[in-house]
Amino acid sequence: MANGWSLIIGLAFIVIFCIVSWFAAPKGENQTVWRSTLILSAVACFLMWAITFLAQWHPLIVPRRLDLRPEHEPSRRF
Template identity: 35%
Template sequence: MSGWTTIWVLVLVVLAGTGGWVTAPKGPNQVLIRTCVLLTLACCYIMWFSR
């Protein structure tokens, strides 16, 4: 796996996290939804990266 591939995937994960943060619906569960989205993306990236 190339170092550039790792960086590009990280950029995509950060963009997806930003999109999830911005588009989370307003309401009492907004923090929970944002946390779940960011934690899921971080865990998937770490699992992919350590493979």
């Protein structure tokens, strides 16, 4: 479902969003504020998401439980 292509799809989505917000930003004296705010927000959010996605794409460690009953816990370190 979610694999490496997600990054490309996400990027494409953000690029389209940026283009749309550049042209669809309300006209008037606040147009610049609208454009920069929408585009920068989109880019910042995408970066955050992409980094998180990448970090979990090929994880080097796996989760280990802490809350198991003692007989299931082979190596309790307390």
